[in-house]
Amino acid sequence: MSIVVCVEQRDQNLRKITFEALSEGKRLAVASGKTLKALLIGSGVAHLADELKKYGVDEIAVVDNEALAVYTVESYAAVLAAYIVHETPALVLLGHSAIGKELAPRAAAKADCGLVSDCIEVSSADGDYLFKHPIYAGKAIGSFKVAGPTRMATLRPNVFPIEESEGAAGAVVDFAPEIPAAKVTVTGSEMSSGDRPELTEADIICSGGRGLGGSEGFKLIEDLADALGAAVGSSRAAVDAGWREHAAQVGQTGKVVSPNLYVAAGISGAIQHLAGMGSSKFIVGINKDEEANIFNVADYGIEGDLNKVIPALIEKLKEVQ
Amino acid sequence: MKIVACIKQTFDTEAKIVVGGDGQISDEGVNMIVNPYDEYAVEEAIRTKEKDGGEVVVVTVGGDKAQEALRYCLAMGADRAFLINDPALVGADSRAVSVALAKLLSDKEAGFDVIFTGKEAVDDGAAQVPSQLAARLDLAQANVVTDCEISDGKATATREIDGGSETLELTLPALISAQKGLNEVRYPSLPGIMKAKRKPLEVLSLADLGLSADDVASKVELVVAELPPARKAGQRLTGEVDEVVAKLVQLLQEEAKVI
Ligand SMILES: Cc1cc2nc3c(=O)[nH]c(=O)nc-3n(C[C@H](O)[C@H](O)[C@H](O)COP(=O)(O)OP(=O)(O)OC[C@H]3O[C@@H](n4cnc5c(N)ncnc54)[C@H](O)[C@@H]3O)c2cc1C
Ligand SMILES: Cc1cc2nc3c(=O)[nH]c(=O)nc-3n(C[C@H](O)[C@H](O)[C@H](O)COP(=O)(O)OP(=O)(O)OC[C@H]3O[C@@H](n4cnc5c(N)ncnc54)[C@H](O)[C@@H]3O)c2cc1C
Numbered sequence: 372m373s374i375v376v377c378v379e380q381r382d383q384n385l386r387k388i389t390f391e392a393l394s395e396g397k398r399l400a401v402a403s404g405k406t407l408k409a410l411l412i413g414s415g416v417a418h419l420a421d422e423l424k425k426y427g428v429d430e431i432a433v434v435d436n437e438a439l440a441v442y443t444v445e446s447y448a449a450v451l452a453a454y455i456v457h458e459t460p461a462l463v464l465l466g467h468s469a470i471g472k473e474l475a476p477r478a479a480a481k482a483d484c485g486l487v488s489d490c491i492e493v494s495s496a497d498g499d500y501l502f503k504h505p506i507y508a509g510k511a512i513g514s515f516k517v518a519g520p521t522r523m524a525t526l527r528p529n530v531f532p533i534e535e536s537e538g539a540a541g542a543v544v545d546f547a548p549e550i551p552a553a554k555v556t557v558t559g560s561e562m563s564s565g566d567r568p569e570l571t572e573a574d575i576i577c578s579g580g581r582g583l584g585g586s587e588g589f590k591l592i593e594d595l596a597d598a599l600g601a602a603v604g605s606s607r608a609a610v611d612a613g614w615r616e617h618a619a620q621v622g623q624t625g626k627v628v629s630p631n632l633y634v635a636a637g638i639s640g641a642i643q644h645l646a647g648m649g650s651s652k653f654i655v656g657i658n659k660d661e662e663a664n665i666f667n668v669a670d671y672g673i674e675g676d677l678n679k680v681i682p683a684l685i686e687k688l689k690e691v692q
Numbered sequence: 693m694k695i696v697a698c699i700k701q702t703f704d705t706e707a708k709i710v711v712g713g714d715g716q717i718s719d720e721g722v723n724m725i726v727n728p729y730d731e732y733a734v735e736e737a738i739r740t741k742e743k744d745g746g747e748v749v750v751v752t753v754g755g756d757k758a759q760e761a762l763r764y765c766l767a768m769g770a771d772r773a774f775l776i777n778d779p780a781l782v783g784a785d786s787r788a789v790s791v792a793l794a795k796l797l798s799d800k801e802a803g804f805d806v807i808f809t810g811k812e813a814v815d816d817g818a819a820q821v822p823s824q825l826a827a828r829l830d831l832a833q834a835n836v837v838t839d840c841e842i843s844d845g846k847a848t849a850t851r852e853i854d855g856g857s858e859t860l861e862l863t864l865p866a867l868i869s870a871q872k873g874l875n876e877v878r879y880p881s882l883p884g885i886m887k888a889k890r891k892p893l894e895v896l897s898l899a900d901l902g903l904s905a906d907d908v909a910s911k912v913e914l915v916v917a918e919l920p921p922a923r924k925a926g927q928r929l930t931g932e933v934d935e936v937v938a939k940l941v942q943l944l945q946e947e948a949k950v951i
Binding site: 381386443444445448468469470472473474475476477478479480481483484485486487488489501504505506507508509510511512513514515516517518554555556557558559560561562563569571572574575599617618620623624627631632642643649652653654655666667668669670671672673674675679680683684686687688691 | 705708717728729815820825872913916948
């Protein structure tokens with residue numbers, strides 16, 4: 372039996388979460404005596420198989436079809452479901468990205484599998500798997516079991532370490548299922564400009580809140596983010612005030628992130644905000660109120676005026692880099 | 693137009709989570725709300741009706757208490773409501789919920805033009821039901837939608853994707869899952885609340901839907917819930933600004949090793 376990772380590529384670039392999922396897939400395959408397979412879907416993507424081989428993949432199934440040039444959840448889910456029915460893997464892993472979040476449940480319904488979303492840990496024991504998934508916005512952690520034969524899970528980005536591994540065959544095979552006629556057309560897309568990393572994939576995030584005092588205040592956060600190579604996040608208060616787009620909101624009703632470093636400036640640390648960033652490895656809080664709740668979770672707390680602290684911090688970072 | 697909104701009753705986002713002796717989450721004394729994203733779904737359904745005419749039907753799978761959530765949506769302006777409530781659905785997973793919803797919407801309440809849902813439930817954040825429901829009904833779908841326009845048998849939807857946005861054109865009937873920003877949600881008016889008391893709210897069992905307990909057997913089981921290890925407050929860096937930032941940079945380099 373196999374463990375299958377459904378590869379995510381956009382414009383023929385493999386997403387980081389795919390390497391995370393392959394690495395975790397390999398660990399689980401070794402622990403539970405399974406082979407590791409990758410499913411690569413798209414048009415003109417066959418050449419990406421080489422890069423996948425680095426992660427100890429035994430077999431790469433390539434579905435290369437012009438009808439799949441533009442991602443739609445309908446067509447990709449039809450392919451994934453057909454592959455699951457064909458392969459009956461023990462486990463199917465995807466990233467909990469914008470795509471994985473919708474592709475996994477649509478395919479799960481079509482292939483009639485159980486799915487646990489947004490996992491932060493997967494373990495194997497006695498031929499079964501246990502999935503840990505934060506619930507109630509991280510206020511609790513649930514351990515889930517899924518009835519077989521095929522279990523599905525999406526993995527939270529930035530949680531599973533990337534590890535290359537050697538010695539697997541990496542055989543490439545074609546898979547050509549039927550692709551349904553499209554009921555959806557993508558008529559346009561707009562990627563946000565700039566070369567800052569995507570929020571959920573970023574190693575470092577700098578977030579600002581109401582304490583920034585206005586959209587101009589965010590310039591400070593952007594400068595700090597650029598000094599650190601970080602993504603820019605926001606509290607809801609700053610989004611509601613119109614200083615930042617909702618796509619930047621971190622929290623229970625925004626994005627859930629787990630970077631190595633999260634800098635919260637002018638953010639009080641409301642429970643709904645903590646829900647989105649509480650699993651960050653290191654948290655820095657910058658706040659002028661010594662009793663701000665952010666200090667209860669920050670590894671490093673700086674009590675002070677962000678208008679003074681951030682420029683000084685940027686200067687210091689430039690010095691040491 | 694027949695417009696459907698699927699809603700879930702969830703814990704208030706301020707709620708403190710308590711794990712009972714059985715390892716399951718206790719809902720005792722917890723204030724329940726309509727899942728915040730579902731309010732956008734209901735609002736969009738009502739706006740679509742106000743523009744194009746027709747009716748808004750709200751549907752939920754839940755326990756007795758979920759009637760309050762449905763009444764709230766009726767007070768906002770929905771016309772009719774269904775509660776699917778059955779002992780066999782206690783602890784139901786997303787599969788079970790979507791099977792029950794799909795049966796209602798393909799049978800007794802067939803003939804809808806569009807289904808609105810929330811993009812995810814804030815309790816478990818699984819974001820599974822919309823895609824599972826769309827798959828079971830073989831519908832076109834657009835998820836995490838921030839702008840939606842319905843006309844001429846089509847929906848045009850703008851949605852968030854990683855790092856940007858995308859515009860989709862969908863042939864109706866279709867399913868749209870709502871993200872914050874789709875609209876401004878109205879509060880029920882006093883006359884709305886009065887009227888809601890007389891609007892039809894039908895409770896259906898699995899048998900009423902023509903489903904058996906086997907049809908909605910869950911595949912996902914919550915074995916145990918635990919409270920996460922509490923995050924401890926770390927160190928407070930004090931002193932002059934220059935000293936403090938120097939100390940921070942040093943800690944980030946040497947202790948956290950993140951820069
Ligand atoms: C259903 C629901 C969902 C929600 N979802 C989210 C969510 O997803 N994400 C989210 O963030 N919130 C969410 N909230 C809102 C949340 O409750 C808080 O209101 C919000 O997080 C507050 O944002 P803030 O910390 O920026 O603002 P505030 O709480 O006003 O904090 C501003 C902070 O800035 C500090 N400050 C001011 N000036 C300075 C200065 N010059 N230097 C340093 N510090 C300064 C202040 O001391 C204060 O601590 C939600 C609320 C509800 C009810
Ligand atoms: C703590 C906890 C953890 C859980 N984890 C899982 C899990 O990992 N996998 C799993 O399969 N099940 C799980 N369940 C069961 C799951 O909550 C229910 O099946 C639920 O109805 C579907 O929730 P969801 O999070 O998938 O909803 P989501 O798919 O996140 O909700 C998105 C939208 O779907 C609609 N919707 C969701 N539920 C309903 C409903 N009951 N009635 C009408 N419309 C609805 C709403 O419009 C909602 O905004 C869990 C339940 C709990 C309480």
